[in-house]
Amino acid sequence: MYYKTINVPIVLELGEDIFVHLDDILKENHLYFNEKILVTSLELRNLYKSRLDKLSFEDILLIKGGSYDEALEAMNTITNKEVLLVAFGGGSIIDAVKLMANTLDLTYITVPSTLSNDAIYSPIARLLKDGKKQSFGVKAPLGIIADVNIIKGSPEKLLLAGVGDLVSNASAVKDWNLAHIDKGESINNFAMALASLSGNSVIPYTFNDIRSSRFIGDLANGLVISGLAMVLANSSRPASGAEHLISHAIDDLFPNRSTLHGLQVAWGHLLVERDFRKPENDYEKLMIFFERMKILDEIERDITFSNGEIEQIINRAKTIRNRYTILTKV
Ligand SMILES: [Zn+2]
Structure with a gap:
């Protein structure tokens, strides 16, 4: 064995x-x-x-x-x-x-x-x-x-950003699969499973739960397991796809307008699902969850880019590092 x-x-x-x-x-x-x-x-x-x-x-x-x-x-x-x-x-x-x-x-x-x-x-x-x-x-x-x-006792905005970061594993896993299919990049099914399951662990919750011990426990465990998936893969691949490239591009191009990593990632996740993952995508499901969690309110408050700026962000995201994602195909 x-x-x-x-x-x-x-x-x-x-x-x-x-x-x-x-x-x-x-x-x-x-x-x-x-x-x-x-x-x-x-x-x-x-x-x-x-x-x-x-x-x-x-x-x-x-x-x-x-x-x-x-x-x-x-x-x-x-x-x-x-x-x-x-x-x-x-x-x-x-x-x-x-x-x-x-x-x-x-x-x-x-x-x-x-x-x-x-x-x-x-x-x-x-x-x-x-x-x-x-x-x-x-x-x-x-x-x-x-x-x-x-x-x-920490600000709710920070906890919501944590949810955004964790939930984005779904997008990262899609990109990893895509790289495997299109480019033959090696995948680690166990790391992928850990990333997917941890990413889904907070989906049942609503905004009203965020001060509950159960939610905090699931979020903490989820983030740890997500980290473990990265340790196992020896790479950030299981938890970082196109949505993370978008967040890094914001940090790069608009450092004075950047906000919490998890919120930027959540915004990037929505954008990728709506505009690039076709024909099947999780945009509607994600919108419902982000609305219920009031993550959408935070995103709308903090992230306001014009269409021209979004184009700039996508272009930057494509070249920010050598990582094959759905954006590579755009
Ligand atoms: Zn992250």
Whole structure:
């Protein structure tokens, strides 16, 4: 028998008020480190001060997040090699810690303060470098501690962006299949199944559910499984198709008008289904879901491009990286 092995997160803890039990969670998983360093933002440190005071960290690094240069600078203060980095924050903080841990070859866990994208367990960091958002391949975290009560308290717009990012797996999987059929690109059926199933996991919900523990749990698990699909495929392929290229093109062409990654991806997903996937597409179904989730309201508020600009975005998306998608055929 032959098997393919996959590294799964050693820690996947999901529950109410579990962040304060960080030390117990590490001990239960037989994880011992000389030092723990918390990396978070000033805002989150102040907001969750009472909880963080219950934990012991050798050091606390306060960063803004999302910047390549800032991550490298913050990294210089870390000298101990036996340290666990604890990334507490949204995608920007987590992405910065990913780069730090990867460059210094350190272990890190993520404690998401919200769920705005699949950064919590993906092997990719998106950071601003030389004025542009760029992707960096990094090692996935040791684990995730998703404190439902903390995530529940985060702005609903961020959670809706997370839904947009997760649901877009359906589009990414279609593009991967297309590349397989048209170009013979190799596919990994297991990674594809993980991406599809996780992408569908939040479809039954409505906007009224978004503060419920069940929804937060399904969204967190879905994003982790989506990240796992990428780890297994050794590529972002299972969770990043034409809709992601469109989002990257917006970041590239209109950095001052860009919004949350997950919302841009959701907008790109709609556009691709409506205009390019023919004759069969999921545009109507997707519209109904986005309306019910009020994701459409967020998209309409934040993303307003003229037809000429949309054309520019599509043209840029086609050339932004060497990835065969439905846009390649347009
Ligand atoms: Zn994404």
